[in-house]
Amino acid sequence: MNDHTLTVLEFDRLLELICQQAQSEPGMAIIRNLRPRRELTEIQVRRGLYDDMLAVRACPVEQPSLRIEDLSGILLEVSPEGAVLVGQDLLVIRSFLETVALTAAFVQHRECENFTHLRRLGAPLEVCGPLRTALQRSLDVDGSVLDSASERLRDLRRQIIQMEQRIQRRLDQIIRSSDNDSALQEKFVTIRNGRYVVPVRRDARNALPGLVHDLSNSGQTLFVEPTETLSWGNDLARLRLEERDEVRRILAALSGQVRRHLEDLRTDQRIIAEMDAAAAVARWAILNNCVLPGFGGELFLKRARHPLLQAQFRQDGEGRTVVPLDLELPRHARTLVITGSNTGGKTVALKTIGLLCLAAQSGLPVSADAESLFPVYDAILADIGDEQSIQANLSTFSAHIKNISAILRASDRGRALVLLDELGSGTDPLEGGALACGILTELHRRKATVIATTHLGVVKNFVHDHPEMVNAAVRFNIDTLAPEYTLDIGRPGASHALLIARRIGLPDSVLKAAEGMLSGDQIRLEDMLTQMEADQRRISSHAEKLADTEQEMTAKRDALREELDSLRKERKKMLHEASRQAAGIVENTRREMENLIRQLRENAKRSQTAAHSEDKASLDKIRQALADKECRLQDGMRKTAPRKPQPLVxxxxxxxxxxxxxxxxxxxxxxxxxxxxxxxxxxxxxxxxxxxxxxxxxAREPQDTPAPTVKVTLPRALGNTPSEINLIGLRVEDAIERLDSFINQSILARLPEVRVVHGFGTGRLRNGIHAWLRQQKLVKSFRFGKDGVDPGGSGCTIVFL
Missing domain, CATH: 2.30.30 (SH3 type barrels.)
Incomplete structure (x- = not known):
């Protein structure tokens, strides 16, 4: 890919847009150096990394910041043996190593195990643990050296503080002494040239012996270090020199450690920069609705948008959107010539195609739908725009021909995509048209894929007659004189020069003179193309309406299917629930009756009274009535069950x-x-x-009679039903089964409340019972037993029915 093509297609501007999403200068440098590749394997490597970065944004693990400073200058400075870095530079390296450590941990996290390209890139990261620890221990947030950097530094700074305090205490005594009131200009202690001094009046110089370090601007005050503190001041100066030497020694040692890790640091910076660049690409892709395209076959674009135009419209904030471009070359054609009116979007279409092809072969996401498909070209060559040069003594025509000559030389290097804007312009139309046809023929012979724009009728006719070339037109609204930026492949477009001139206000006399210069065939051809354009617009409008209608019908059909499916599931659920509840009522009633029978039999045996036979007869009647009701219930369930389908022949x-x-x-x-x-x-x-x-x-016939309902009338229970059940020691499932029967019996007995004993234990039985009670409609409420009030205290639950 030559630099001229990258320039005219504004590839560098696209990279600058992506750079705006980067966090570091090294990352921006990576982006600016991106170039299209000819090998699919290289493209796929980049594409894989960008794909991982798009997917990793959904990773639940917090992603580290990749905001780093460029270490290149610092590493170059510390390279010579003996070089010592200042604290601020070492602080930059410490911050960088902290980023490296976080990034290395992130890419190795188990949540990132599927991001193979990202893991492969981050695998060589060297966290330089000992160096990072030394820098963290030695440097403060402003780059100054901490006391913890060495024992000697800590001891020196302690001595310095003690000496300063000793000097200040003695000087405070001197200025507070009444003996020195006449000698002092003011009563305070200050520092001059690193020495502690007091202000002495010039005319009382001899009243306070000492060494003069400075003179006030007025000349009336001398700053004197008293003789009493001179030796201490000397000791303080010596300690400060020793501290400075120790700090330099520490910085030198840290710099030496950095020097031993130069290659690791350079590698780490390259990796972090690559990650930052990939993350910037991912952010840019999401912001602009871009996708990673597929490769192979012929060029196919679906809803392609020019990324620079899209960014400009978004920045303008006026709500404008880029009209998407669809492009699919017929199988028999390798050359597409776009024609149509001025300002119709021909050049924008050409640039969109070229820029997206460059982006795709750079591994970048493209502003198009995911169905788009890109070949891998060995060369992408373009001649676009007015490139006249006064300095090179080239006219517009000469500049075009020079570029096309270079394109012809490069187009035989494998598979080539050639983009030519305003082919044949800048000279006599007849000669320019003939030259354009010759250029298209030669490029076709070299098997290049060619997309060109032109206004020349001779080129339109040539392409129309060529079996492996095809015309295309940019759609133009004749009523509003506004371009629609849509490409219609298979027909040439009209220029509408006279129509546009008339609407703009060119005098009729000029237009009539111009029309008189045109032949009848030319006028008829222009009218025919205009009519074809109008017909195409009407057909497209009808097609869009049909597509909308089809989409609406599809949505209604899907909604109906969902509604029918939901109703079917609800119907089955209701039938199942009704059957379960009915069967449960019968079963619980049977159990209750059997319990009553057993109790009466036991009472009768004990009492040995004649009433036994009467009770037995009464219970036999109850049992028979219950059996009859159960039969009717089951018969009703059979009648309401879904009928067996009847197949059709x-x-x-x-x-x-x-x-x-x-x-x-x-x-x-x-x-x-x-x-x-x-x-x-x-x-x-x-x-x-x-x-x-x-x-x-x-078809299922509607049932004229409603499904039979089952009504079970239960006899009033006897009054000896217990109001307490003990479930301690049972499994949750067994306890729930017994509790269910107990609750039903209690309701039959019309008990207002019952006591359920579950004990303390692990709480699993209690929690299971409470969860079951919350789901029962026959249970009004329940609460824990109260210690000192209810037997068993909180080891039981009071249930209100």
Whole structure:
């Protein structure tokens, strides 16, 4: 890919847009150096990394910041043996190593194990643990050396503080002494040249012996270090020199450690920069709705947008959107010539195609739909725009020809994509048209894929007659004189020069003179192209309406299917629940009656009274009544169960017949059969469906009588039902089963409340019981037993029925 093509297609501007999403200068440098590749394997490596970075944004693990400073200058400075870095530079390295450590931990996290390209890139990261620890121990947040950097430094600074305090205490005594009131200009201690001094009046110089270090601006005050503190001041100066030497020694040692890790640091910076660049690409792709494209086959673009134009519209904030471009070359054609009016978007279409191809071969996401497909070109060559040069003594025509000559020389280097803007312009139309046809013929002979724009009729005719070339037109609204930026492949476009001139206000006399210069064939051709354009616009409008209608019908059909499916599931659920509840009532009633019978028999045996036979007869009647009701219940359940489907034979499948569709749970009208009777078209609630004929059943007749209901009348229970149940020691499932029966018995006995004893234990039994009680509609509420009030205290639960 030559630099000229990258320039005219504004590839560098695209990279600068992506750079705006980067966090570091090294990352930006990586982006600016991106170039299209000719090998698919290289492209896939970049694409894989960008794909990982797009996916990693959904990773639940917090992603570290990749904001780093460029270490290149610092590492170059510390390279010579003996070089010593200042604290601020070492602080930059410490911050960088902290980023490296966080990044290395992130890429090795188990949540990132599927991001193979990202892991492969981050695998060589060297965290330089000892160096990072030494820098953290030695440097403060401002780059100054901490006391903890060495024992000697800590000791020196302690001595310095002690000496300063000793000097200040003695000087405070001197200035507070009344003996020195006449000598002092003011009573305070200050520092001059690193020495502690007091202000002495010039005329009382001899009143306070000492060494003069400075003179006030007025000359009336001398700053004197008293003789008493001179030796201490000397000791303080010596300690400070020793401290400075120790700090330098520490910085030198740290710099030496950095020097030993130079290659590791350079590698780490390259990796972090690569990650930052990839993350910037991912952010840019999300911001601009870009996708990572597929490769192979012929060029196919679906809803392609020019990324620079898209960014400009977003920045303007006026709500404008880029009209997407669709492009698919016919299989027989390798040359596409775009024609149409000025300002119709021909050049934008050409630049969109070229820039997206460059981006795709750089591994970058493209502003198009995911179905788009890109070949891998060995050369992408472009001649776009007015490139006249006064300095090179080239006219517009000469500049074009010079570029095209270079394109012809480069187009035979494998698979080439050639983009030519305003082919044949800048000279006499007849000669320019002939030259354009010759250029297209030569590029076709070299098997290049060519996309060109032109206004020349001779080129349109040439392309129309060539079996492996095709015309295309940019759509233009004749009524509003506004371009629609849509490409219609297979027909040439009209220039509309006279029409546009008339609408703009060119005098009629000029237009009539111009029309008089045109031949009848030229006028008829222009009118024909204009009519074709209008027809194309009407067809496209109808197609869009049909597509909208189809989409609306599809949405309605899907909604209906979902609603029918939901109703079918709800119906089954209700039937199942009704059957379960009814069966439960019968079972619980049977258990209750059996308990009553057993109790009465035991009482009768004990009492040995004649009433035994009467009670037995009464209970036998109750048992028989219960059996009769159970039979009626089961009979009703059988009648309400779904009927067995009745399949249809081929003779029954006649258009207009009402049929039942089981999977839709609805009736429909049969419209016809196809696929040799294997499939049927039918209308259900106004929506047309296609189903297999084997899924059709005879229409279900509506039932005139409602499904029989079952009413079970339970006899009033006897009054000896216990109000307490002990469930201690049972498993949760067994306890729930016993509790269910107990609650039903209690309700039959019309008990207002009962006590459930579950004990303390691990709490699992208690929690299971409470969870079950919350789901029971027959339970009003429940609470823990109260210590000192209810027997068993909080080891039981009081249930209100």
């Amino acid at each position: 081929a003779a029954d499948l006649t258009p207009g017949r009402k049929v039942w569709v089981e999977k839709l749970q609805a009736h429909g009208i049969l419209e016809g059969l196809f696929d040799n009777g294997a499939k049927a078209a039918l209308t259900v609630n106004g929506v047309v469906f296609t189903v297999k004929t084997s899924e059709l059943q005879a």
